[in-house]
Amino acid sequence: MMPLDNTNSRTSNLRVNRNILLIAIVVAIISVSGLTYFAALYLYQQAQVQTEVTTRNLARSIEQNISEVVGSIDQALLNTSDEFARQQSTGKINDHQLNLFMQRQLRRHEHLAYILATNERGDVVYGSDVLTTRNNIADRDYFIALRDNSDADVLLTRLLLGRIYKKWVWIFVRRLNKQDGRFAGVVFAGIFADKLGESFSKYQLDRGDSIVLRDADLGIIARQVFGRDNTFLPTDKTISEAFRQALKSSPMGATYASGASSIDGVNRTHSFRRNEKYGFIVNVGVSGEHEFLQWRRLALIGLVLVGFFVIAASAFAWLLLRSWYAHERNLDGVLVSQRALAESEEKFHSLFCSMSEGVALHRLIRNLDGKAIDYEIIEVNPSFVAQTGLSRELVVGKSASQVYNLEVAPFLDKYVRVAEGGEAIQFEECFEQLEKDFLIHVSSPKLDHFATVFEDITERKKWQKSQSENLQKLELQYQQIVKLQEQLMLQVLRDPLTGLHNRRFMDEALMKELARAKRENYSLSLIMLDLDFFKRVNDTYGHAVGDQVLITLSKHLRAHARESDIVCRYGGEEFLVAMPHMTPEQAFRKIDSLRQIIAQTPVMYGSIPISITISAGVASFPENGDDIDALLRLADNAMYQSKHDGRNRVSLSK
Numbered sequence: 001m002m003p004l005d006n007t008n009s010r011t012s013n014l015r016v017n018r019n020i021l022l023i024a025i026v027v028a029i030i031s032v033s034g035l036t037y038f039a040a041l042y043l044y045q046q047a048q049v050q051t052e053v054t055t056r057n058l059a060r061s062i063e064q065n066i067s068e069v070v071g072s073i074d075q076a077l078l079n080t081s082d083e084f085a086r087q088q089s090t091g092k093i094n095d096h097q098l099n100l101f102m103q104r105q106l107r108r109h110e111h112l113a114y115i116l117a118t119n120e121r122g123d124v125v126y127g128s129d130v131l132t133t134r135n136n137i138a139d140r141d142y143f144i145a146l147r148d149n150s151d152a153d154v155l156l157t158r159l160l161l162g163r164i165y166k167k168w169v170w171i172f173v174r175r176l177n178k179q180d181g182r183f184a185g186v187v188f189a190g191i192f193a194d195k196l197g198e199s200f201s202k203y204q205l206d207r208g209d210s211i212v213l214r215d216a217d218l219g220i221i222a223r224q225v226f227g228r229d230n231t232f233l234p235t236d237k238t239i240s241e242a243f244r245q246a247l248k249s250s251p252m253g254a255t256y257a258s259g260a261s262s263i264d265g266v267n268r269t270h271s272f273r274r275n276e277k278y279g280f281i282v283n284v285g286v287s288g289e290h291e292f293l294q295w296r297r298l299a300l301i302g303l304v305l306v307g308f309f310v311i312a313a314s315a316f317a318w319l320l321l322r323s324w325y326a327h328e329r330n331l332d333g334v335l336v337s338q339r340a341l342a343e344s345e346e347k348f349h350s351l352f353c354s355m356s357e358g359v360a361l362h363r364l365i366r367n368l369d370g371k372a373i374d375y376e377i378i379e380v381n382p383s384f385v386a387q388t389g390l391s392r393e394l395v396v397g398k399s400a401s402q403v404y405n406l407e408v409a410p411f412l413d414k415y416v417r418v419a420e421g422g423e424a425i426q427f428e429e430c431f432e433q434l435e436k437d438f439l440i441h442v443s444s445p446k447l448d449h450f451a452t453v454f455e456d457i458t459e460r461k462k463w464q465k466s467q468s469e470n471l472q473k474l475e476l477q478y479q480q481i482v483k484l485q486e487q488l489m490l491q492v493l494r495d496p497l498t499g500l501h502n503r504r505f506m507d508e509a510l511m512k513e514l515a516r517a518k519r520e521n522y523s524l525s526l527i528m529l530d531l532d533f534f535k536r537v538n539d540t541y542g543h544a545v546g547d548q549v550l551i552t553l554s555k556h557l558r559a560h561a562r563e564s565d566i567v568c569r570y571g572g573e574e575f576l577v578a579m580p581h582m583t584p585e586q587a588f589r590k591i592d593s594l595r596q597i598i599a600q601t602p603v604m605y606g607s608i609p610i611s612i613t614i615s616a617g618v619a620s621f622p623e624n625g626d627d628i629d630a631l632l633r634l635a636d637n638a639m640y641q642s643k644h645d646g647r648n649r650v651s652l653s654k
């Protein structure tokens with residue numbers, strides 16, 4: 001069993017560890033979520049940067065391409081202008097040759113729709129195409145501008161609805177001069193806006209991305225929105241506020257994020273570049289869907305992973321908490337049990353130490369065959385030490401045979417029976433060396449273990465012994481008392497002089513005898529007899545002789561009485577004999593026979609014979625009555641009748 005303190009500290013350690021682990025899980029969840037959030041933010045920024053770089057590079061690339069195209073067209077215009085000048089120097093313009101020249105220029109530029117030239121009046125007279133209709137462009141702004149400016153360089157128009165081909169066209173114009181420098185017309189080339197827009201489709205952009213070409217005054221020349229509707233309002237100058245701000249702060253080129261596009265409402269990251277030489281602006285808008293799609297995928301994966309992690313960590317924490325709480329409950333249970341056990345052990349220990357009886361705990365020692373040959377003393381209490389005089393250090397951990405210096409440990413057989421069978425016993429033993437008696441209780445708490453409780457019964461034994469002696473004395477005294485009582489009874493119920501029953505005894509006996517006679521229906525005769533002239537004996541020989549006479553008469557009466565007869569000295573010299581089963585006649589004969597014997601047997605006083613006679617009266621049940629007093633009176637009357645009739649005789653009651 002784990003000590004209570006250890007369990008307590010283990011419980012609090014567990015709680016601390018649990019809290020640390022829970023905090024660690026929460027921190028891990030927050031950290032992972034935070035890291036994921038910052039990673040997503042970083043990736044978002046990266047996607048944004050990537051989008052910006054893409055749009056910037058694309059804008060630069062497209063601007064350069066268009067710039068090269070425009071430069072090349074400009075070169076074609078210059079070449080045509082030079083050819084025009086060369087032919088002029090010959091004095092005459094050869095229309096056919098000039099047209100062929102212009103056709104060759106046109107073929108070298110795939111983007112060009114046409115290349116034409118006018119005279120100084122604006123009539124389109126030369127060109128890559130043979131025109132069947134007469135066209136004049138003298139009213140066009142660019143014609144007027146070039147006509148009026150002899151130093152004008154190449155001129156790029158806004159998008160115009162062409163008069164010849166009836167299509168929206170971007171026109172590049174150069175002035176033609178006569179030999180003296182005067183205005184000779186213009187040479188101009190056009191690119192159809194739709195073709196230009198189509199040419200943007202070679203760029204591998206994603207759906208929703210856009211490329212917009214604007215002239216120097218911001219009018220739209222061409223627009224390509226990938227995967228969407230490409231319609232736009234030619235020459236439209238509407239721009240978003242973001243574009244306006246970007247242009248204002250950085251007129252030659254910048255990157256900015258637009259809100260919803262003014263044209264199609266799509267959010268894009270834009271980069272624009274203004275061509276330094278020709279002033280046109282290329283604006284590339286990338287919706288960033290691709291980059292952000294990638295980011296979204298990553299963010300979603302991250303979110304799912306974090307979600308899984310949070311769920312798993314929460315589930316883990318929940319399971320951990322549940323298991324902890326269960327464990328804590330168990331520990332609490334263990335704590336309660338341990339506390340109870342500790343309290344119980346404390347109580348046991350305190351009881352063990354404070355017991356007046358000597359207690360010793362033992363364990364059997366077995367040999368290799370498993371036979372119990374001795375027992376070890378595991379623990380003893382202070383009373384054991386006090387009783388035996390053996391110190392604890394001397395006995396604990398030792399075998400009994402060793403401690404008591406005996407070949408066979410004391411009471412081994414008895415103890416083995418208890419330790420193996422489990423049934424408690426007790427026996428008394430006198431330890432002569434200690435001069436003490438003990439009542440030894442032996443019980444077995446578990447197999448091979450037993451406890452002995454030595455109850456000192458020396459005093460009790462002494463007391464028992466003295467009690468026994470006292471009892472013997474008492475018994476003796478009792479016997480003496482009984483004897484005395486018997487003597488007393490004799491004294492009370494017998495006449496001390498003659499040893500016959502006295503009148504008191506007779507009174508009680510007669511009641512019983514008469515009752516029995518009535519019950520069993522037999523006769524009961526009462527004989528009252530009296531010494532004749534006894535006074536004379538006393539007077540003559542003395543009272544002692546008189547006593548001797550009385551004793552002699554008593555002996556006669558006793559000698560002639562049956563077992564069932566009751567003889568008593570009824571008073572002075574009066575005697576009464578009760579004779580059960582005797583009719584009056586039988587009684588008469590019996591007492592008369594006795595009378596005769598007495599009369600013939602004198603009492604000897606020394607050598608002097610003293611003659612004695614008796615007078616008697618007989619009364620019987622049922623002949624003379626059934627009442628004791630009446631019968632006694634009748635017997636007495638009969639006796640007096642005998643006196644009256646001369647003494648020495650027996651009379652029957654009438």
Ligand SMILES: Nc1nc2c(ncn2[C@@H]2O[C@H](COP(=O)(O)OP(=O)(O)OP(=O)(O)O)[C@@H](O)[C@H]2O)c(=O)[nH]1
Nearest residue numbers: 531532533534535536538542543544546547572573
């Ligand atoms: N020695 C002795 N004398 C006794 C005892 N009890 C009574 N007496 C005597 O018995 C005598 C009885 O005398 P009475 O009653 O006159 O009768 P009696 O002399 O026998 O004459 P009758 O009965 O008429 O024949 C008295 O003298 C008594 O003292 C006794 O225990 N011992």
